[in-house]
Amino acid sequence: MKYIIVLGDGMADEPLENYGGKTPLQMANIPEIDKLAKLGKAGRLVTVPADMHPGSEIANMSVLGYDVKKVFEGRGVLEAASMGVELEEGDLAMRCNLICVEDEKIKNHSAGHISNEESHKLIDFLNEKLGSEKVVFHKGVSYRHLIVIKGGKKQVSCTPPHDVPGKAFADYMIEAKEEQASETADLLNKLILESMYLLENHPVNVKRKETGKDMANCIWPWSPGYKPQMPTLKEMYGVESSAVISAVDLIQGIGIYAGMDVIKVEGATGLYNTNYEGKAQATVDALKDHDLIYLHIEASDEAGHEGDVELKTKTIEYLDYRVVKYLVKETAKMEEPVTIAVLPDHPTPCATTVHTKDPVPFIIYRPGEEADSVESYDEFTVEAGEYGLLHGPGFMKALLKIEE
Numbered sequence: 001m002k003y004i005i006v007l008g009d010g011m012a013d014e015p016l017e018n019y020g021g022k023t024p025l026q027m028a029n030i031p032e033i034d035k036l037a038k039l040g041k042a043g044r045l046v047t048v049p050a051d052m053h054p055g056s057e058i059a060n061m062s063v064l065g066y067d068v069k070k071v072f073e074g075r076g077v078l079e080a081a082s083m084g085v086e087l088e089e090g091d092l093a094m095r096c097n098l099i100c101v102e103d104e105k106i107k108n109h110s111a112g113h114i115s116n117e118e119s120h121k122l123i124d125f126l127n128e129k130l131g132s133e134k135v136v137f138h139k140g141v142s143y144r145h146l147i148v149i150k151g152g153k154k155q156v157s158c159t160p161p162h163d164v165p166g167k168a169f170a171d172y173m174i175e176a177k178e179e180q181a182s183e184t185a186d187l188l189n190k191l192i193l194e195s196m197y198l199l200e201n202h203p204v205n206v207k208r209k210e211t212g213k214d215m216a217n218c219i220w221p222w223s224p225g226y227k228p229q230m231p232t233l234k235e236m237y238g239v240e241s242s243a244v245i246s247a248v249d250l251i252q253g254i255g256i257y258a259g260m261d262v263i264k265v266e267g268a269t270g271l272y273n274t275n276y277e278g279k280a281q282a283t284v285d286a287l288k289d290h291d292l293i294y295l296h297i298e299a300s301d302e303a304g305h306e307g308d309v310e311l312k313t314k315t316i317e318y319l320d321y322r323v324v325k326y327l328v329k330e331t332a333k334m335e336e337p338v339t340i341a342v343l344p345d346h347p348t349p350c351a352t353t354v355h356t357k358d359p360v361p362f363i364i365y366r367p368g369e370e371a372d373s374v375e376s377y378d379e380f381t382v383e384a385g386e387y388g389l390l391h392g393p394g395f396m397k398a399l400l401k402i403e404e
Contacts, residue, residue: 003292010301010348024313025378030320037377040365043387054355059345065396074225078253087227092152098216109161110143112214153181158222195219232259246296270298276322304348337367
């Protein structure tokens with residue numbers, strides 16, 4: 001048996017009053033996913049422990065079967081792995097967003113989804129002006145970058161910028177949780193304020209402002225940690241060979257620590273205009289020499305963060321007929337049966353534009369296995385599914401049929 005996990009990031013939502021009390025999943029026309037629900041078995045999965053933040057890093061690690069409370073070390077270190085940044089002992093790695101601040105408030109977490117070319121110029125500039133033997137910025141994708149503080153302390157309180165759009169940035173500056181981290185907190189806050197002064201009049205931002213685009217006029221460090229000690233999927237679950245397909249550094253980094261091959265697809269953007277067909281094709285091709293493929297598609301999450309209900313619904317439909325339809329058709333031709341699972345990592349409700357900890361709906365279609373009573377796929381139909389309510393590693397154990 002081989003396995004495909006189709007992860008629609010942030011796909012789950014909450015009922016929307018202006019849309020007849022329906023969620024984007026309920027409004028979306030998804031015949032292929034509904035067919036898998038009818039032929040497979042369903043349930044709900046708690047991906048975020050009650051005392052942890054509902055970040056994509058936590059949720060995706062849970063989906064892959066990790067006990068996140070034991071192994072999680074921050075988002076920055078995972079992205080460092082995907083960017084090829086080698087962390088030494090004592091290196092503090094943090095995600096470093098380029099964000100837009102307007103009228104002293106965080107307008108958005110993505111600087112208007114700034115391009116790679118523009119953002120790389122800004123990161124090079126920041127390294128020149130603010131970098132040192134202790135502080136190094138590393139270029140990532142679009143607004144997603146990395147900062148490494150040598151000898152930094154991780155006991156600092158940080159707020160993900162996508163959690164506080166429209167809020168005064170000064171209310172969410174970094175705070176030390178312990179006295180030993182005061183120097184690190186002070187340094188990071190100093191870098192934030194200095195970046196605002198430096199970036200405001202950079203040619204990239206001057207041009208963006210002239211053309212009506214959001215400026216990337218502030219850095220925002222968050223999710224601190226050191227290099228983690230994570231077992232691989234082979235060590236945990238006996239999966240001999242696996243691969244991850246994603247446009248997002250974070251997911252690729254999780255894959256690297258999980259012992260997965262990282263397969264990059266040309267035209268994969270992490271947005272609604274990503275190369276859906278290319279990702280689907282890469283998944284089928286990868287099944288030839290891998291036992292499990294983790295296909296991650298970010299588009300619905302970004303639409304949720306923007307509060308764009310129509311776009312989110314459209315991205316779910318894209319996932320259905322541009323990805324799942326092809327996967328079902330091609331895997332049916334294979335000699336070895338392929339189990340297909342579909343789920344989000346966490347909800348990203350359009351009404352609030354931030355992640356929540358609510359359980360996510362999942363389906364597992366295993367060829368030849370008797371189905372349960374669920375006829376279609378959304379946040380509520382799966383409550384009648386045979387799997388019931390699972391937590392964390394429970395999904396991977398159900399997928400791979402590993403007895404508790």
